[in-house]
Amino acid sequence: MSEDIKHHVKIYRNVFIILLICTGLTVYASTIDFNAVTLGLFIGLLIACIKGYLVAANFMHLNNEKSFIYGTLLLAVVFFIVLMSIPLSWNMNGFDVKTDRNNAFDEYKVVKDNSHEHGEEDH
Amino acid sequence: MTNEHHSESFWTKYIFSQDHKVIGIQYGITALLFMLFGFALMIFMRIQMNHPGTLTPDMYNSFGAMHGTIMVFLGVVPIIVGAFGNYFVPLQIGAPDMAFPKLNMVSYWSYFVGGVVMLISFFLPGGAANSGWTSYPPLANIATTGQTAWIFGMVFLITSSLLGSMNIIVTIVQLRVEGLTWMRLPFFVWAQLVTSFLLVLAFPPLEAAGILQLMDRLAGTSFFMPSGLVVGGEVHASAGGGSPLLWQHLFWFLAHPEVYVLILPAMGIIAEVITNNIRKPLWGYSLMVKSVIFLGFMSFVVWAHHMFLTGMGQGMSIFFAITTMIISVPSVILLTCFILSLFGGSIRYNTPMLFALSFIPMFGIGGLTGLPLGLPLSDIPLHDTYYVIGHFHYVVAPGTIFAIFAGIYYWFPKMTGKSLNEILGKVHFIFSFIFMNLFFMPMFIQGFAGLSRRMSDGGVSYAHASGVIHYNEFMMYASWGLAVAQLPFILNIILTLLKKRDENPDPNPWQATTLEWVAAPSPPIGHGNFLEVPSAYRGPYEYSVPGEEDDYYPQNKS
Amino acid sequence: MKIPYNEDLRPDTGLYNAKLGIWLFLASEVMLFGGLFSAYIMLRTSDPFWFDIKPKLNVPLATLNTVFLITSSVTMVMSWVSLKLKDLNKFKIYLGLTLLCSFGFLIVKYFEYSAKFAHGYIPAYSTSFACYFTMTGLHVLHVIGGIVVFLYFIGPGIKMWNSEPDRFTNRIEVAGLYWHFVDLVWIFLFPALYLL
Numbered sequence: 001m002s003e004d005i006k007h008h009v010k011i012y013r014n015v016f017i018i019l020l021i022c023t024g025l026t027v028y029a030s031t032i033d034f035n036a037v038t039l040g041l042f043i044g045l046l047i048a049c050i051k052g053y054l055v056a057a058n059f060m061h062l063n064n065e066k067s068f069i070y071g072t073l074l075l076a077v078v079f080f081i082v083l084m085s086i087p088l089s090w091n092m093n094g095f096d097v098k099t100d101r102n103n104a105f106d107e108y109k110v111v112k113d114n115s116h117e118h119g120e121e122d123h
Numbered sequence: 124m125t126n127e128h129h130s131e132s133f134w135t136k137y138i139f140s141q142d143h144k145v146i147g148i149q150y151g152i153t154a155l156l157f158m159l160f161g162f163a164l165m166i167f168m169r170i171q172m173n174h175p176g177t178l179t180p181d182m183y184n185s186f187g188a189m190h191g192t193i194m195v196f197l198g199v200v201p202i203i204v205g206a207f208g209n210y211f212v213p214l215q216i217g218a219p220d221m222a223f224p225k226l227n228m229v230s231y232w233s234y235f236v237g238g239v240v241m242l243i244s245f246f247l248p249g250g251a252a253n254s255g256w257t258s259y260p261p262l263a264n265i266a267t268t269g270q271t272a273w274i275f276g277m278v279f280l281i282t283s284s285l286l287g288s289m290n291i292i293v294t295i296v297q298l299r300v301e302g303l304t305w306m307r308l309p310f311f312v313w314a315q316l317v318t319s320f321l322l323v324l325a326f327p328p329l330e331a332a333g334i335l336q337l338m339d340r341l342a343g344t345s346f347f348m349p350s351g352l353v354v355g356g357e358v359h360a361s362a363g364g365g366s367p368l369l370w371q372h373l374f375w376f377l378a379h380p381e382v383y384v385l386i387l388p389a390m391g392i393i394a395e396v397i398t399n400n401i402r403k404p405l406w407g408y409s410l411m412v413k414s415v416i417f418l419g420f421m422s423f424v425v426w427a428h429h430m431f432l433t434g435m436g437q438g439m440s441i442f443f444a445i446t447t448m449i450i451s452v453p454s455v456i457l458l459t460c461f462i463l464s465l466f467g468g469s470i471r472y473n474t475p476m477l478f479a480l481s482f483i484p485m486f487g488i489g490g491l492t493g494l495p496l497g498l499p500l501s502d503i504p505l506h507d508t509y510y511v512i513g514h515f516h517y518v519v520a521p522g523t524i525f526a527i528f529a530g531i532y533y534w535f536p537k538m539t540g541k542s543l544n545e546i547l548g549k550v551h552f553i554f555s556f557i558f559m560n561l562f563f564m565p566m567f568i569q570g571f572a573g574l575s576r577r578m579s580d581g582g583v584s585y586a587h588a589s590g591v592i593h594y595n596e597f598m599m600y601a602s603w604g605l606a607v608a609q610l611p612f613i614l615n616i617i618l619t620l621l622k623k624r625d626e627n628p629d630p631n632p633w634q635a636t637t638l639e640w641v642a643a644p645s646p647p648i649g650h651g652n653f654l655e656v657p658s659a660y661r662g663p664y665e666y667s668v669p670g671e672e673d674d675y676y677p678q679n680k681s
Numbered sequence: 682m683k684i685p686y687n688e689d690l691r692p693d694t695g696l697y698n699a700k701l702g703i704w705l706f707l708a709s710e711v712m713l714f715g716g717l718f719s720a721y722i723m724l725r726t727s728d729p730f731w732f733d734i735k736p737k738l739n740v741p742l743a744t745l746n747t748v749f750l751i752t753s754s755v756t757m758v759m760s761w762v763s764l765k766l767k768d769l770n771k772f773k774i775y776l777g778l779t780l781l782c783s784f785g786f787l788i789v790k791y792f793e794y795s796a797k798f799a800h801g802y803i804p805a806y807s808t809s810f811a812c813y814f815t816m817t818g819l820h821v822l823h824v825i826g827g828i829v830v831f832l833y834f835i836g837p838g839i840k841m842w843n844s845e846p847d848r849f850t851n852r853i854e855v856a857g858l859y860w861h862f863v864d865l866v867w868i869f870l871f872p873a874l875y876l877l
Contacts, residue, residue: 068296075320075324076324079324079423082423082424083328083376086369086372086373086376
């Protein structure tokens with residue numbers, strides 16, 4: 001029993017190190033200017049999923065559980081994906097995340113601020 | 124079995140009880156009172172439509188929004204899940220209580236606080252929430268204080284639902300007695316299991332949406348407010364960039380599974396009552412179990428059929444129309460199995476059975492009238508008309524509520540050791556049935572004419588309504604008839620509770636096979652439910668087994 | 682009256698009751714944060730005037746927070762391991778370290794938020810800031826909830842180790858599962874809000 005635990009402790013230590021490395025990788029990857037924005041998004045989410053899997057499988061002992069818990073979690077994951085389909089279908093043209101929107105926004109705010117004085121609403 | 128005798132005060136035994144039976148009854152009484160209140164709101168709305176001036180338009184809107192909210196979240200779901208689920212799931216699986224008794228108690232009191240918040244909202248300046256039970260922005264964002272109270276109330280109710288449904292799932296999975304395999308569970312337990320999964324997974328997005336709406340109302344954010352919105356002649360002071368459709372998606376992601384939450388436990392009750400009163404096994408039990416699981420799964424991917432008129436685009440509409448058509452299949456299977464069960468049965472026409480039998484055609488009407496709403500083309504003229512109101516009321520009112528009545532008449536002897544009076548029950552049944560149909564059937568006619576819903580004058584100001592407006596008066600009288608028809612029921616309960624209990628009441632007056640009838644009539648509080656923990660040796664519906672002396676073979680008989 | 686399988690494992694599922702209960706709760710939390718993520722993605726892709734707040738956010742501080750939470754996850758699981766090895770002192774040390782890391786997270790968050798407010802970046806400023814504050818704010822509430830639970834277990838709750846050690850160990854495992862989930866949410870929040 002004690003040997004088994006010691007083996008697990010080793011795994012936890014290794015997972016810890018991998019998680020720290022992945023964190024560093026994510027931050028580094030965010031500084032790279034990918035040609036396609038989608039690629040950058042994909043890589044960021046992929047690293048996040050790997051980290052998530054490591055936490056769930058090792059720290060949350062999912063590796064060692066019988067199938068029942070898997071089933072519950074799988075169900076939640078499937079419906080989570082369904083929930084994500086709301087925004088994905090909203091923008092069927094694909095992701096087109098412009099980065100230089102700040103100016104446009106500030107211009108708009110100026111126009112709006114000039115159009116009325118008061119900012120209070122009774123809620 | 125050893126009984127640890129610890130002293131319980133009145134407070135811990137009856138008020139802050141952890142016993143699932145006490146909690147079940149607490150849910151039941153509270154929910155029935157809320158349903159009565161919600162019913163009264165509707166009576167006033169009907170009077171207003173025929174005698175303008177009874178309510179101001181704002182009051183009418185409040186009454187309408189709160190009628191919906193109270194009936195769904197404070198009435199029907201707490202009864203079928205909180206009351207029947209809590210009381211009978213542990214008994215039907217042979218468990219001493221729910222898996223988490225303390226959590227069960229917290230669930231009830233969270234529900235109670237949510238209900239109180241909703242009631243208090245009527246007295247806030249501006250009255251209760253008045254943006255529909257659906258609370259659509261932008262209106263809900265700028266509405267009066269009552270709307271904020273509504274959101275807080277919903278948070279308590281959602282918390283209660285989440286805790287309760289987790290409790291039910293763990294109870295069913297972990298606490299089944301020896302021999303009670305999955306395919307030997309009563310259909311009622313299967314229905315509660317699927318319902319609880321729906322609640323666990325579908326409610327949180329509404330909670331998220333509620334948080335976002337709270338931020339919009341209290342912190343001035345604009346999650347749901349589009350840019351440049353003009354309110355009262357002035358541009359609305361928020362950052363803009365939000366989307367009212369976002370609320371609709373998040374709301375209906377819950378609210379569609381919610382309607383299956385409304386119907387599945389009801390079907391569970393109907394299954395129990397029908398099987399017991401035909402004295403033969405349910406036809407297609409295994410098919411019904413698979414159908415109910417498939418139904419639960421499908422219920423998550425049909426939500427946008429409530430949004431066909433929002434301009435979502437053809438792709439989305441086609442997808443949701445297809446899934447909506449698919450989901451009608453398991454519903455039809457379930458109803459067909461009920462009907463096929465009747466053939467060859469020795470039918471006993473007692474009060475619970477009368478309600479259960481009438482459920483079949485009533486739910487049939489409700490379900491079938493939903494089909495034109497699930498197809499985008501036919502939904503265009505029917506959306507937001509009285510047709511929709513007729514459709515969903517047929518499913519919930521002579522549908523689920525009749526199932527609730529069936530359950531009360533059926534299980535009253537188990538809860539109290541006394542049976543309700545059959546004559547009063549049959550009077551209650553026949554007049555409820557008549558007035559339900561008189562009240563809701565004209566709504567389809569009004570809907571076809573294009574009469575819109577949620578209008579405080581009943582639609583009298585619209586020319587296209589002129590041919591059908593006369594039904595409003597007819598329906599008002601029908602609603603009074605429906606109200607009076609409930610009096611025998613209330614009288615029955617009071618008289619039966621007051622009458623003296625027999626010395627040794629029969630623990631199984633309906634000669635049923637499921638495990639709850641093995642427990643004592645009105646099992647004791649706080650000391651487990653069974654003198655001896657039962658084991659299950661066969662399926663749940665072994666009636667008229669060849670070679671057996673009685674026409675029923677209980678699950679626990681070895 | 683004893684509820685079966687509170688501590689011992691039910692043979693066919695391999696679970697004790699509270700473990701299934703907490704996983705169901707976590708499933709509902711996945712859907713809760715999922716609802717918020719879904720809202721964020723929808724707003725960001727549909728708003729033509731999306732105000733990009735990434736330049737205004739402090740990535741080094743958030744990376745530090747990520748390290749805090751990952752570390753706290755490791756110390757949390759080690760505290761459970763210590764109980765399995767019947768070492769109460771090690772348990773207290775590891776749980777204490779978990780608390781330290783979580784407080785560190787909160788302190789960094791305090792500095793982050795106050796810096797934003799000082800610049801006038803409040804939730805009402807733009808929908809993007811609204812998303813940022815709401816999502817990280819809900820996460821912070823979950824962190825605080827976890828801290829309250831840990832304080833209970835390192836404080837008055839520790840008495841259960843003497844009377845029912847197995848039940849106490851299970852409670853720590855269940856609390857740990859919740860805490861790992863809180864860490865998981867941050868693992869997705871961090872890139873979604875600060876990096877991508």
